[in-house]
Structures are given as C-alpha cells and as structure tokens.
Amino acid sequence: MTRKRERTDGSPIHFRSLVVPRHARIGIVGDLETASEAWLILHGFGMLSQGILHGFRKAERPGRVLIAPEGLSRFYLEEKGVRRVGASWMTREDRDHELEDLLGYLDRVTIGLVDPATRLQLHGFSQGVAAAARWLVRRTRPVDRLVCWAGGFPEDVTADLLRGALGAEPVHLVVGDRDVWVTLEQVTTDAERLRAAGAPVALHTFAGGHRIDDGVLAALEQAAGPA
Numbered sequence: 001m002t003r004k005r006e007r008t009d010g011s012p013i014h015f016r017s018l019v020v021p022r023h024a025r026i027g028i029v030g031d032l033e034t035a036s037e038a039w040l041i042l043h044g045f046g047m048l049s050q051g052i053l054h055g056f057r058k059a060e061r062p063g064r065v066l067i068a069p070e071g072l073s074r075f076y077l078e079e080k081g082v083r084r085v086g087a088s089w090m091t092r093e094d095r096d097h098e099l100e101d102l103l104g105y106l107d108r109v110t111i112g113l114v115d116p117a118t119r120l121q122l123h124g125f126s127q128g129v130a131a132a133a134r135w136l137v138r139r140t141r142p143v144d145r146l147v148c149w150a151g152g153f154p155e156d157v158t159a160d161l162l163r164g165a166l167g168a169e170p171v172h173l174v175v176g177d178r179d180v181w182v183t184l185e186q187v188t189t190d191a192e193r194l195r196a197a198g199a200p201v202a203l204h205t206f207a208g209g210h211r212i213d214d215g216v217l218a219a220l221e222q223a224a225g226p227a
Contacts, residue, residue: 017094017097022072024069024070024072024105024109025049025069025070026049026067026068026069026070026109026113027048027049027050027052027053027066027067027068027069027070028065028066028067028068028113029053029056029060029065029066030060030064030065030066031065032065032113032114034063035063035064035065035118036063036064036118036119037061037063037064037065037118037119037120037121038064038065038066038067038113038114038118038119038120038121039056039059039064039065039066039067039120039121039122039123040067040069040106040109040110040114040120040121040122040123040132041053041056041066041067041068041123041124041125041128042068042069042089042122042123042124042125042128042129042131042132043068043070043071043087043125043126043127043128044125044126044127044128044150044151045086045088045089045126045127046077046086046087046088047086047087047125047126048070048085048086048087049068049069049070050068052068052125052128052212053066053068055125055211055212056123056212056217058214058217058218059217059221067109067113067114069105069106069109070087071087071088071089071090072087072089072101072102072105073087073088073089073090073091074086074087075087075088088127089102089127089128089130089131090102090131099134102131102134102135103134103135103138106131106135106139107135107139107140110139110140110141111140111141114141116141119144120141120142120143120144121143121144121145121146121147122135122136122143122145122146122147123147123149124146124147124148124149124151125149125150125151125212126149126150126151126181126182126210127151128149128151129148129149129150129151129152129153129154130151130152130153130154132146132148133146133148133153133154133157133162134154134156134157136157136162136165136166137157137161137162137164137165139165143165143166144169145166145169145172146162146165146166146169146171146172147172147174147220148171148172148173148174149174149175149212150174150175150176150179150181150182150187150210150211151182152182152186152187152190153171153173153190153193153194158197159194159197159198159199160197160198162194162199163198163199166200168200169200170199170200170201170202171194171199171200171201171202172201172202172204172220173187173190173191173201173202173203173204174187174204174205174206174213174216175187175204175205175206176205176206176207176208176209176210176211176213177205177206177207177208178207178208178209179208179209179210180209180210181210182210184205187203188203191203204216204219204220
C-alpha cells in the first residue's frame with residue numbers, strides 16, 4: 001500500500017507498506033508439551049519478557065505454562081544513568097499496520113505454541129492491557145479469562161465485544177492504591193463504564209504501586225478453582 005504525505009518544502013513524500021519476516025522473542029516458563037493450562041502474558045511499556053515473567057513467578061505451577069511474547073519494537077532507555085533495552089507493543093504512528101502486526105503476532109504465538117485443547121488465560125500489564133484486550137476480541141481461539149493489571153482499558157474494545165469473547169466470565173481489572181502511572185480512579189472509571197454497558201467486571205485492588213501483586217494472583221487462582 002502506498003500513502004502520500006504533503007510537504008511544505010518540496011515534493012510530497014510517498015510511503016509504501018512492505019511486510020517483512022523478522023524474529024520475535026518469547027519467554028516461556030513451564031512445559032509446553034505437558035501443560036493443561038497456558039497463561040499468555042503481555043508486558044508493559046519498556047519491559048522485556050524476562051521482566052514480566054519475574055512478576056508472575058508466584059503463578060508457576062505443574063501443568064501450567066507461562067508464555068510472554070516480547071513486543072516487536074525495542075528501544076534504549078536510560079534509568080538512573082544506566083542504559084538498558086525495553087520494548088513496546090505499538091504506537092499511534094501508522095496505527096492500522098501496527099495493530100495488524102500485533103494481532104497477527106499474537107495469533108502466531110498461540111497457534112504455534114498452545115495446543116487447542118489447552119485452557120488459555122490472557123494477562124496484560126500496563127501497556128499490555130490494551131494489547132491483550134484488542135487481541136482478545138479479534139482472536140482466533142477461545143480465551144477463558146482476561147486479567148488487566150495496572151492499565152487503561154481501550155475505548156475501541158466495547159462491552160458487546162467482551163461479552164462475545166468471554167461470555168459470563170468477568171473482565172478482571174487490577175490496580176494498586178499507590179500506582180502513580182495508572183490510578184485507582186482511572187481503573188474504577190473503566191470498570192463503571194464497562195458495567196454500565198452490560199459487561200461483567202471484577203475490580204481488584206491492593207496496597208502498592210505499579211506492579212503484579214502476589215496476593216491478587218492467589219485470589220484469582222482461588223476464584224478460578226482447579227485447572
């Protein structure tokens with residue numbers, strides 16, 4: 001596809017979209033061959049797969065595999081004078097193609113790594129919340145549960161789409177009461193909007209900041225019952 005952008009200092013710039021093969025990195029904890037349950041975990045902005053898997057270490061169980069695809073857009077970050085690498089899922093630039101790439105990537109991860117008979121949970125953290133929700137409602141396979149950790153819920157994922165994807169299972173929204181990046185007020189507003197539109201929602205809070213909480217993980221497991 002070719003697109004044109006006007007310039008004020010010369011001829012217009014023409015952009016052409018070209019699909020190219022590339023390598024994607026996926027962190028895995030557990031045995032893909034023997035697992036009866038898989039958790040697809042999407043990290044936050046500036047994270048890598050090993051970082052988000054560390055946050056889910058208390059969720060490791062025999063018979064469960066944790067799968068953390070890494071965002072395809074890596075970049076350098078500097079924190080307290082230390083340079084490191086992080087990744088992002090997408091930006092608003094060339095948004096339609098970015099979204100198409102994201103959805104196709106997650107389709108390939110699940111088709112290639114998760115047996116169709118395996119129960120699948122979907123967890124998004126921070127920026128990964130929007131990525132998880134958008135993939136859920138356009139997915140190619142059933143998902144048993146969506147858990148949104150410390151992230152804003154995208155406006156383009158409606159209550160009708162969620163009901164079609166999850167049935168009676170509520171959308172689980174989780175936030176810490178001291179989170180400075182995504183506040184309790186923001187997540188509560190998302191929960192109220194979805195409930196008002198008819199989507200079942202379960203709101204979980206904990207004492208803490210922008211992170212995965214072990215106590216909420218344990219409560220979610222108890223509510224789900226045995227795998």
